[in-house]
Amino acid sequence: MAGVTIKDVAAAAGVGVATVSRVMSGTGSVSAATRERVQAVAASMGYRPSALGRGLKTQRTGGIGLIIPDAADPFCAEFVAGVLDTARSENCHVLLDAAGEDPALEAEIVDRFAQQRVDGVIAMPVLGDAAIWQALARIDVAVVFAGRIPPGLTGMPAVLADEAGGVRTAVDYLTGLGHRRIAHLDGDATLGGARERREAFRATLEEHGLAPDEGLLVRARPSADAAYAAAAGLFQSRPDLTAIVAGGHRLGEAAILAARELNLRIPADVSIIVVDDVPWAELCDPPLTVVTRPARAMGERACELVLRAPARRPGRPVVLPTELMVRASCGPVTPSARPGRSR
């Protein structure tokens, strides 16, 4: 019973294949009687038009390729959910793959997508060879970046979170609470705009008349171990810090764990803000003050963009706002500062 084709339907309905095609795709003119008969026959035979045949002929598949660093990461997952939502409503399907931090793998995935003849690609790219993306564009595949843009491709359509604005808000908030020695813990070259955050951090500090203190700016690989090591090292080398801005949930977790391990009370001894949308922020002890990034909305916008992209080429990336969610992990800086590194 497998493999009923348009010819089978045509024969069974006593019409030509062209007519069946018109009925199924809704284009062209078909008499009402014929349409109904064909539809009935098609349904009864369980006919499903082959996307392969159609795609081959029309040169469009309605497929969009989605490349993320890690499907298990909550930010990525939420982003994917956003993409899926609008893809569904736009009647197209999504090919998903994860590239980790590996540029070679990323290139391989892009190549696979190209072979599948996707109409567009949405990527949270690893920093890598710009050539991959240019090659895609050259064969008429729409490309939209999300979260970051590879160097040298600044003109391409993209959806970004307002990382800088988020960090700025966070630092404003902390200085407003009286903090002066604020550390910044962030990734080195990973998903999300660590660089943007770092720059914004510096700039905001200077606006407040605070000289950036290099010892308080630490970058770490985002592996759980490296993150923890970085956080612990920071606390121990700089017992005088009173607040931390952490970029990404991994580093945020590391900061909390390290603080707890060293018996530092949050927020009495140290205030912590995490830039990332962590679903468990209110489950944490204490509930975590965070800067959320609009992951889902980014996914939706990216998908819209990739579908409209062939038409217009936005020169400026779409930047979506971040939001400071004040909970309980930040407090005023206490006069009775931290009692050194022990206890």
Add this chain to the structure above:
Amino acid sequence: MAGVTIKDVAAAAGVGVATVSRVMSGTGSVSAATRERVQAVAASMGYRPSALGRGLKTQRTGGIGLIIPDAADPFCAEFVAGVLDTARSENCHVLLDAAGEDPALEAEIVDRFAQQRVDGVIAMPVLGDAAIWQALARIDVAVVFAGRIPPGLTGMPAVLADEAGGVRTAVDYLTGLGHRRIAHLDGDATLGGARERREAFRATLEEHGLAPDEGLLVRARPSADAAYAAAAGLFQSRPDLTAIVAGGHRLGEAAILAARELNLRIPADVSIIVVDDVPWAELCDPPLTVVTRPARAMGERACELVLRAPARRPGRPVVLPTELMVRASCGPVTPSARPGRSR
């Protein structure tokens, strides 16, 4: 420059299309000289074989469809990551879509996958019409269920978590701590085997000589609001309970939040175990004792299964072990029981 086909390559290399095809797919015999020349030409022209043409001819696409309830759910996300990993190593691509709790949407997605001519489908299915899946099987699409099996399809290949074993372990652990009035808070018909958990809960209780107390068995829809309402209601109607087993992270969160809201100390006033792998378990206050489900491994196994499925039909589902991770949210039942519902 777009759209270089096998013919273009053949012409440029001065060979027939058949030869190019043989070179690209590695099959058949081609002289070394020819092979290299063709490869060079193909590379220089940026030729990428069209999966559409190939699929049309070979009747296999190497695509597998993946249907989950919610891409943003951490369990699903981890599962997806597992599927992606093994799909990649098996050289096939993954179409992803999320069906929420909507059987109609699920059917629509399945239909789309069928039109895309995927070789197989992996589904964490909504409870719905069995006919969808049977239709798929009839057109030679391998189907593997994950997490749950629709009623009436018990023979089909599936990968499950040992929910029953997990609950049993949890209840054993709690009774070992002296708990007698243990509540079970779980979903009504959602992802993951709520029914299995409920049955295992009852059975284990009886093994310990405890009569299941209907007032302590509550089911809730998994929306955040409903979950919270259910948890709060449970605490208030049964101030005598000393422990809760929550199925799924949503309900676990709800239980924690509700307990906190009512000023119940964990674990002094109430012990909590969540059956789900929550990445933030150690960030919680207190660190959460959980029963983890092997989401990633389930994804990997499901993917292997769907690729091997045509060959052998496993009559029994693959059941992967859960694991009790003891942290700090459970304690011995205190003689000074909870002081009523206030304070």
Add this chain to the structure above:
DNA sequence: GGAAGATATGGAAACGTTTCCAATTTGGCG
């Protein structure tokens, strides 16, 4: 009543592969 236009319909040629089959070349060996 007939012609012009609109409306329905079918045939056939792509779309880019793979693969069967036949043809050609090559090499070995009597």
Add this chain to the structure above:
DNA sequence: CGCCAAATTGGAAACGTTTCCATATCTTCC
């Protein structure tokens, strides 16, 4: 040197659609 088998190659027929073009049927209005 000539013949057989093996290796290499190309032509052409699918695979399941869409869509152009031509044809046939129907309106409708003079």
